[in-house]
Amino acid sequence: MKMIMPSWFDLMGLNPDAPEDETGIKKAAENIKAVIEHEVKNGIPANRIILGGFSQGGALSMYTALTCQHKLAGILALSCWLPLHRTFPQAASSSMNKDIPILQCHGEMDPMIPVRFGALTSEKLKSIVNPSKVQFKTYPGMMHSSCPQEMKAVKEFIEELLPRM
Numbered sequence: 001m002k003m004i005m006p007s008w009f010d011l012m013g014l015n016p017d018a019p020e021d022e023t024g025i026k027k028a029a030e031n032i033k034a035v036i037e038h039e040v041k042n043g044i045p046a047n048r049i050i051l052g053g054f055s056q057g058g059a060l061s062m063y064t065a066l067t068c069q070h071k072l073a074g075i076l077a078l079s080c081w082l083p084l085h086r087t088f089p090q091a092a093s094s095s096m097n098k099d100i101p102i103l104q105c106h107g108e109m110d111p112m113i114p115v116r117f118g119a120l121t122s123e124k125l126k127s128i129v130n131p132s133k134v135q136f137k138t139y140p141g142m143m144h145s146s147c148p149q150e151m152k153a154v155k156e157f158i159e160e161l162l163p164r165m
Helices: 022-041 056-066 115-126 148-164
Strands: 050-054 074-078 102-107 134-139
Touching: 022 056, 050 056, 050 148, 056 074, 074 148, 102 115, 102 148, 115 134, 134 148
Parallel strands: 050 074, 074 102, 102 134
Antiparallel strands: none
């Protein structure tokens, strides 16, 4: 929003109808895909890689995984939204991650990314990937932050993935 701060891409607004920095989002996703490629070349199987993040990092993790050519282990998406949501499901048509487990968590009192945007994202995800793989958890009283219950859910999600990795 034209403020100087570190970020993955520019934010023009924080609502589902706001214009988006398509060039910046795609460039950031390509940077993450280059890291994945580097790890794969160094012997880490792609199916042992979980992408995750909070807020803009979670948004980028979702977009990157859903457009990735490698089959990844999972997505952790905390207090975020799906960038370029209007381009899906088409944008994911060649992705290897149609069956990827996703844990999406959101604070019910989040003033930055309202929980409604998280719920809309969850519904959109269910139209892109196997709906039974999408978990959407909300936390009463939590703002644009984290809480012990959320971190417990993250830990349990990772522990569920470990035997498959």
